Amino acid sequence: MTNQIIKEQFNKQAEKFANWSVSKNLEYINAYFDFCEIKPTDNLLDVACGPGDFTIFNAKRISGARGVDISDKEIEIANGLVVEFGLDNVQFDCHDVEKLPYPDNAYSVVICKSAFHHFTNPDEVFKEMVRCCEKGGLISIQDIRAYDDDDVNSFFETFDKLIDISHNVTLGEHEFDDLFRKNNITITGVFKLEVDLNVREYIEHAEQDEANKLKIERMLKNGISDPGLKNFLFKKGGELFFKRPVYLIKGIK
Numbered sequence: 355m356t357n358q359i360i361k362e363q364f365n366k367q368a369e370k371f372a373n374w375s376v377s378k379n380l381e382y383i384n385a386y387f388d389f390c391e392i393k394p395t396d397n398l399l400d401v402a403c404g405p406g407d408f409t410i411f412n413a414k415r416i417s418g419a420r421g422v423d424i425s426d427k428e429i430e431i432a433n434g435l436v437v438e439f440g441l442d443n444v445q446f447d448c449h450d451v452e453k454l455p456y457p458d459n460a461y462s463v464v465i466c467k468s469a470f471h472h473f474t475n476p477d478e479v480f481k482e483m484v485r486c487c488e489k490g491g492l493i494s495i496q497d498i499r500a501y502d503d504d505d506v507n508s509f510f511e512t513f514d515k516l517i518d519i520s521h522n523v524t525l526g527e528h529e530f531d532d533l534f535r536k537n538n539i540t541i542t543g544v545f546k547l548e549v550d551l552n553v554r555e556y557i558e559h560a561e562q563d564e565a566n567k568l569k570i571e572r573m574l575k576n577g578i579s580d581p582g583l584k585n586f587l588f589k590k591g592g593e594l595f596f597k598r599p600v601y602l603i604k605g606i607k
């Protein structure tokens with residue numbers, strides 16, 4: 355996996371991702387904003403911002419916000435939202451977040467939402483987040499988290515890579531904690547939750563080729579009858595869902 359592949363994949367699926375019910379879910383966006391305790395005076399950097407929903411949500415409430423992402427199509431969508439909402443305190447840049455194009459200590463809040471599982475070099479990205487955050491500022495990650503059971507985790511890692519070839523690896527909660535510790539960021543809060551995601555909508559949020567589509571259907575057919583997965587892949591109201599662990603972590607520089 356290279357960052358060029360990630361860029362191309364997100365350019366292909368930019369609209370689908372932007373319109374996915376989970377990307378637009380205001381309840382999730384609000385909950386993450388509250389978790390970070392973002393204040394009206396804050397100046398926020400949204401790392402791997404995608405189509406910019408969280409950046410824009412912040413810009414409407416705080417002093418200033420900036421989003422950065424490797425996909426120029428995602429940035430185009432985000433810039434469309436800036437015009438739609440007539441905002442003058444938000445900017446978007448197309449750039450690889452392994453090397454952020456900003457000075458040291460430039461932001462009071464630096465966050466990254468739903469993107470670490472794509473990164474080929476999560477350590478580098480985190481170091482850059484820390485560098486761009488001011489002393490006493492807040493650093494936070496929200497992302498999917500590895501399943502506790504190795505077999506279950508391995509099933510969903512394969513599933514995720516077939517759905518979206520830019521999926522790299524899902525970190526476990528201890529790996530997220532270690533990122534903070536290794537970089538001398540004092541952890542001030544963590545929150546673990548599980549969400550039920552609609553499988554068909556999940557497949558639709560990304561672009562797959564025909565071969566992968568077939569493999570996904572095969573996996574689902576086998577998975578639904580696997581007793582080891584019965585708590586993680588299940589029918590609800592006639593539709594197929596899967597359980598996805600999520601992790602939120604924040605700390606002070």
Ligand SMILES: C[S@@+](CC[C@H](N)C(=O)[O-])C[C@H]1O[C@@H](n2cnc3c(N)ncnc32)[C@H](O)[C@@H]1O
Nearest residue numbers: 364402403404423424425450451467468469472
């Ligand atoms: C699942 S999306 C999340 C977008 C947004 N943060 C959200 O919560 O909706 C992951 C994003 O990470 C971006 N990304 C992955 N690797 C990147 C890198 N090395 N540099 C910049 N952006 C990257 C992708 O382009 C994509 O927009």
